[in-house]
Amino acid sequence: MFSLYRLREDKQKLQLEGAGRDEQKKRITDMGTFLREQPTTLTEYDEPLVRRLIEKVTVYENKFTVEFKSGVMVDVKE
Template sequence: MEEIDKEMLKVQEDLVKVANAKKDYTDLANRVEDLRNEKEKILLNVAKEKNEQSRLMELEEFLDNQELKIESYDEELVRKLVEKIVIYEENLKEVFKSGLEVEIEN
């Protein structure tokens, strides 16, 4: 990300020089916009990864506080762990809140 910031600063400086010289600065303005968009995508990915890590830590903490042996269906456990179950003709897909997906063949 630091590299993008440095490149964006340099391109912005070049943009100011070209604009002050009353030359066409369209390409430089487009490059600045591209760099801003790239930086925004990186920041969104970082936030998404932090959110996923946080959910995994919550899940791990929850599991650590559970009994080691599950002997019957536990509604609370299912609601804490499972986001959704998708049913297909040939298999099931279980999507956990952590983002993990497991396919179960019939």
């Protein structure tokens, strides 16, 4: 039998997970809006754009992984 405390804890956990997903969706939407406002062709390195969009880049022997601030990760292979 479930206890009331256990159900409350589960409810709170689910609410926190939902809030995290909502925040990630908002970041992705914001990134999409920002990208649509940019010129369609990038011809040179844009430091403010990189700082706004990219959280980190991890370099491996045969690929690198770009982690965007939205939480999306992309592997780029040689």
